[in-house]
């Protein structure tokens with residue numbers, strides 16, 4: 536399927552009518568989440584309060600199983616089942632139906648995962664173009680923006696390469712460009728360098744931070760790595776279901 540065809544089939548709602556907020560990119564208020572495990576309910580999030588200002592980059596630290604991915608899924612409106620309040624760019628998620636949530640996610644959020652999740656049959660450039668087309672951008676403008684972002688991330692010589700033809704660090708930088716392509720208010724990153732060796736992780740994080748700062752986006756970055764976390768504006772720690 537062509538870029539435009541894929542974009543058309545993914546485009547499903549219009550967030551143009553949603554209000555935009557002043558200073559707040561994300562607010563989680565009293566966030567709770569329980570899972571049933573082996574007949575018992577485990578309470579992974581027990582009242583998480585977290586606010587990110589626009590442009591603020593926050594590291595989310597916590598041991599394995601503490602609920603970092605669960606918290607990011609809540610903030611990304613990727614799953615239901617949460618108690619409390621989630622506001623993205625001043626918009627209360629609970630007040631939206633499915634298509635409103637989809638539109639909010641598409642137009643205000645960017646995602647970076649531990650594994651790149653790039654589309655294997657598309658080039659680096661096309662992978663960065665696609666979310667823009669889904670959000671309604673014109674093809675020529677989307678291609679220009681994608682090329683600019685990839686250039687800024689040091690991938691100007693890799694535009695036509697497919698993901699399988701790129702190194703792990705290059706793949707993650709394409710994923711960063713893709714996350715920023717639609718000028719999101721907030722980037723949610725779950726162990727974005729967790730799959731890379733230490734040196735490459737450090738370089739990719741530098742590129743990520745520089746680009747997110749340059750774009751003026753906020754970011755919430757889950758990581759195990761204290762050294763990487765210390766390069767962000769603020770560190771929060773998830774412990775026993777709450778943030779410290």
Ligand SMILES: Nc1ncnc2c1ncn2[C@@H]1O[C@H](COP(=O)(O)OP(=O)(O)OP(=O)(O)O)[C@@H](O)[C@H]1O
Nearest residue numbers: 570571572579597598599600601602603604605606
């Ligand atoms: N869909 C689910 N059903 C049942 N339990 C779940 C589900 N998703 C997560 N959990 C449980 O919630 C807890 C937190 O998981 P989560 O993946 O959020 O932790 P994490 O801090 O991101 O861990 P890691 O650093 O290892 O990725 C774990 O005990 C996990 O088993």
